[in-house]
Amino acid sequence: MTDAAAVRPDADAAAAADAAAAKRRHSSPWRDVWAQFSSHRGALAGAAVFAFMLLVVLVGPFIHDVDPQKLDIRAKNQFMSWEHPLGTDNLGRDMLAQVMAGGQVSLAVGVTAMLLSVLLGTAIGVTAGFSRRLDGPMMRLTDLFLALPLLPLLLVIIMLFRDTLRQAFGPESGIFILIVFVIGITSWMQTARIVRGDVLALKEREFVLAARSVGAPGRRIITRHILPNVLSPIMVSATLGVANAIITESALSFLGLGFPSDFPTWGRLLYDGANFMTLTPDRVIWPGLAISLTVLSVNYIGDGLRDALDPRIRGR
């Protein structure tokens, strides 16, 4: 317990209460987390690969500045060359430029959908854990969402609302909003359950009682004392949420119900490439490899983060 208080300065009431723990706080807590994280070889490799993917996707288009939509029908179906490092597709579009442009969209979807899902999950989890009256209904809602067949439902929602949203927000941002929204509202359940469990345990602890006894209102107890202490499970599920969102978006695009063809994402490139597999098999390999590497690296980061943020494991 003393360890837990010592490494989280945000839970200042608890830390201050424990003077002995405060004295032992010789190094910054985030440095401890980093020390544990960097001792996990897989996590370190994952972080490096993820940073590399980010770099390629964000900086790459400035170096290899070919328009991903530029058609060059004479140079179609080419294999790797200096001019087109990953070859070209059946319309002569440069694959490297497309993979980089697609990566921007895929990563943006992954991060935004994760933010939405974590926000929803935390809000519902904290409410359910903190308020006894809302606990029952909130958890039944979570159970209900867990019982929904998600992939079929996602496909149906996208099929039905695609055209309306495209008209309302334009062809690209309309589908982006729709996909982020549906992934976000169908993936918050795990976060909510974990957060609720942690809040239920934290609520009974002395530092919350102390805060309550000095007259802190519920809102303040949640933001100052509860939330900082549930930060680590939230961070872990946020990391895994990115991986999950990227896979879901690719699956939707792969089934032809995600982004349109002129707006490439990794899943869409895979879907388009699948029809030309016998002719240019590398069109399938590159986007697929990009998805797999990103998801694998994010999963390893999540694994390492879980160990690093758990004070019982750290320092062992």
Place this chain on the structure above:
Amino acid sequence: MLTYTIRRLAFAVPTLLVISFLIFGILDLAPSDPTAQLPLTIPPEVREKIRLSLGLGDPFIVRYFKWLVQFMVNEPLNILEQWTGWTIGDGERLRVLSWQTRSPVVDLIVQRMPQTLWVVGMSYVVGIVIAIPIGVISAYRQYSWFDQFGTLFSMVGFSIPTFFTGLLFIVIFSVTLGWLPSIYDTTLVVEDWDSFVAQVKQMIMPTMVLGLYNASQLSRFMRASVLDNLNQDYVRTARAKGMTEKVVLLIHVLRNSMIPVVTVIALNLPQVFGGAIITEQIFRVNGLGQLLIGAIEGGDIPTVQTLTFIFAVLIVVFNLIADVLYGILDPRIRYD
């Protein structure tokens, strides 16, 4: 245990009713017109009649109850009649009709079910067969090279989506090596050795894609469960009594560590049906997943509603089975 099961069953019914209402509502409130894809030469009054003939004239609640009665009462009665040969009532019941084919949705599902069950079932068996030895050995030799390799295998298997492994398998085994067919031929009838070999060949890739994905998840659970059990007192007792390591591991530990894994297997089964949607699309297996995708693309609302609801029923039922199974297998966890 019985009261618990009954209580859970009683709770499953309202859950399913709410889910069916949600699915029906989402599909119904959606701003899409089922006649939008018909030729533009059809005059508006005929178009209106088509809409009425599809049953779209009634208000939302009436249509929901009609669908509910058709799906929950009429269809089960029909199936009962077909199985037993009895005649219940006058046999003239309204059935859920597909807009695309104008045939009952349940008949379509019955046609497609065997392919999905074969592929999904086999892949699950393959997954379990791969996962259990990996999990047991990884746990028994914790931190050995085998364990490290097993961890890597499960992490990679879990991270690479099935639609990429499927395409990768096709590129390697169909396009480059030419060993296996990339398209699943459902018209193939197994009658002699050659057709049996052909059937096995076309089943290898879909089942391996799904099977490896399942194995990567299950092997983690298996490892954790075996590790838990290896530190228990009864293992020390068994060793102290002079039992061989083989007996300790394969009889005492394995059987006890299967308890949580069996429930995970039951819990994950509906998700596998969901994953099969993608795999069926890759290998052109005309199972339930392809029926769903085809219906979604064709705007065939009744088929989509019914199929999605069946997936929901599977999830609820297997959750129930998992919970009850846990109580039966482990007497310490009885709920009453």
